[in-house]
Amino acid sequence: MIEKILIADDDTSVVAALQMLLKSQGFEVVSVTTPDALLEQAKKQQFSVALIDLNYQNDTTSGHEGMQMIAELKQIDEKLPIVVMTGYSSVDIAVDAMKAGAADFVQKPWGNERLLHTLRTQIQLHSAHVIGSKLASENTLLKDQLSLAKHAIVAESESMKAMLLQLKKLAKSDMSILLTGENGTGKSMFAEYIHQYSMRHKQAFIAVNMGAITESLFESEMFGHMKGAFTDAKEARIGRFELAQAGTIFLDEIANIGISQQAKLLRVLEERQFERVGSSKTQQLDLRIISATNANVDKMIVSGDFRQDLYYRLNTITLHIPALRERKADIIPLAQQFLTQHAHKYRIPVGTFSAKAAASLEAYDWPGNIRELSHIIERALFLCTGDCIEVKDLGFGLNEHQDQASTTGADGNSAQTSSFEQDSLDDIEKGIIVARMKKFTGNPIKTAESLGLSRSAYYRRLEKYNLT
Numbered sequence: 001m002i003e004k005i006l007i008a009d010d011d012t013s014v015v016a017a018l019q020m021l022l023k024s025q026g027f028e029v030v031s032v033t034t035p036d037a038l039l040e041q042a043k044k045q046q047f048s049v050a051l052i053d054l055n056y057q058n059d060t061t062s063g064h065e066g067m068q069m070i071a072e073l074k075q076i077d078e079k080l081p082i083v084v085m086t087g088y089s090s091v092d093i094a095v096d097a098m099k100a101g102a103a104d105f106v107q108k109p110w111g112n113e114r115l116l117h118t119l120r121t122q123i124q125l126h127s128a129h130v131i132g133s134k135l136a137s138e139n140t141l142l143k144d145q146l147s148l149a150k151h152a153i154v155a156e157s158e159s160m161k162a163m164l165l166q167l168k169k170l171a172k173s174d175m176s177i178l179l180t181g182e183n184g185t186g187k188s189m190f191a192e193y194i195h196q197y198s199m200r201h202k203q204a205f206i207a208v209n210m211g212a213i214t215e216s217l218f219e220s221e222m223f224g225h226m227k228g229a230f231t232d233a234k235e236a237r238i239g240r241f242e243l244a245q246a247g248t249i250f251l252d253e254i255a256n257i258g259i260s261q262q263a264k265l266l267r268v269l270e271e272r273q274f275e276r277v278g279s280s281k282t283q284q285l286d287l288r289i290i291s292a293t294n295a296n297v298d299k300m301i302v303s304g305d306f307r308q309d310l311y312y313r314l315n316t317i318t319l320h321i322p323a324l325r326e327r328k329a330d331i332i333p334l335a336q337q338f339l340t341q342h343a344h345k346y347r348i349p350v351g352t353f354s355a356k357a358a359a360s361l362e363a364y365d366w367p368g369n370i371r372e373l374s375h376i377i378e379r380a381l382f383l384c385t386g387d388c389i390e391v392k393d394l395g396f397g398l399n400e401h402q403d404q405a406s407t408t409g410a411d412g413n414s415a416q417t418s419s420f421e422q423d424s425l426d427d428i429e430k431g432i433i434v435a436r437m438k439k440f441t442g443n444p445i446k447t448a449e450s451l452g453l454s455r456s457a458y459y460r461r462l463e464k465y466n467l468t
């Protein structure tokens with residue numbers, strides 16, 4: 001990457017000499033001779049370092065103009081390193097400049113070696129800062145996305161085997177891909193799979209739940225903002241597009257954004273460039289776009305709720321992920337994977353399903369798809385009182401009968417008739433304790449141990465839930 005240096009001095013012979021020196025070292029140089037022109041360039045373009053004279057025509061010795069310029073440059077780009085120079089240099093002025101925010105200083109007449117060394121050091125520090133803040137933002141996002149990486153992909157059905165092959169092939173292209181399918185079918189997981197098999201796999205994969213971004217925060221979330229760009233912008237913020245640069249951006253729930261956000265997104269995708277809010281610096285978009293929706297976008301286009309031109313931009317190719325009920329061969333292998341995972345996590349020794357439980361897993365129609373399957377297996381594990389999961393542990397149909405469900409009895413029914421989706425945390429905890437007491441036929445030591453509780457913590461809970 002060619003580093004760009006901004007130089008400012010009112011003496012054109014100084015500017016010419018610096019230009020010649022810096023260009024001969026492979027730098028790109030933009031030079032100006034007035035403070036106004038300096039600020040204008042800093043607003044327009046991204047520089048790696050600024051090398052500025054402190055004195056201009058207005059007064060030629062005090063360095064006041066230079067101090068003012070440092071302050072204003074910092075307002076525009078607080079991370080831009082500024083190296084100052086002056087022909088009337090004194091230690092005092094150099095110290096004042098550093099206090100005002102300059103990173104280093106050189107005295108005129110400069111020694112070429114020393115000047116180049118100073119500039120290179122500042123460029124390196126600057127790029128470490130930029131990478132550092134990008135990594136910090138990426139890190140926060142990655143923590144949220146860690147769940148994606150937790151499971152091995154199960155694809156036993158013919159349709160999913162074919163889908164995986166197709167995804168692997170398409171991953172190598174840079175095409176925009178739209179994934180459609182019901183909730184919980186694995187769209188997010190497959191988006192990451194495409195990224196992992198793409199030529200951008202060493203770069204970031206940034207997932208954005210478009211449905212969760214409010215209209216007012218849309219631009220700042222997606223494009224970032226400068227410090228002070230609006231009342232709450234206390235710090236500069238890197239947007240999702242910038243974070244995903246060179247990698248992949250995954251726009252989940254794409255049909256959930258309003259028409260005005262669609263227009264903003266379309267502009268960026270068409271022009272393939274964007275600016276942070278409050279900045280006039282344009283950044284070129286270099287990333288792969290994968291989006292996903294569970295909505296019928298064709299219908300939304302007809303009803304005017306989704307822009308057709310945006311749809312075309314997002315969708316060089318559409319892939320539909322089938323619902324779990326349409327690929328029954330995946331149900332048991334998935335259920336087994338979830339059982340092994342949850343049993344390991346909670347240290348509960350249940351390894352398999354009874355034949356009848358397996359049959360009912362296959363017969364069920366899974367409106368919540370794989371996410372629902374995972375939840376039901378997790379719950380079954382806690383309801384299970386034997387060595388393998390039985391039909392009763394799966395609790396199919398219990399949610400519809402929630403109204404009649406007992407949630408207070410201490411006889412073990414409470415856990416079996418409650419639904420994790422609607423219970424309070426206390427209800428869930430009580431249900432689990434009751435089921436475990438039953439499993440260990442009331443043996444407090446074994447029950448407490450299996451719950452990972454000390455005996456006193458266990459007894460405190462028995463009291464709390466009136467189970468003594």
Ligand SMILES: Nc1ncnc2c1ncn2[C@@H]1O[C@H](COP(=O)(O)OP(=O)(O)OP(=O)(O)O)[C@@H](O)[C@H]1O
Nearest residue numbers: 151152153154182183184185186187188189370371
């Ligand atoms: N084939 C698969 N093998 C293993 N786990 C899977 C598979 N498909 C989905 N999962 C798991 O199921 C859960 C739901 O998948 P995911 O979040 O990718 O679905 P989604 O279609 O993006 O859902 P939503 O539309 O609600 O965002 C995740 O925990 C995911 O890891």
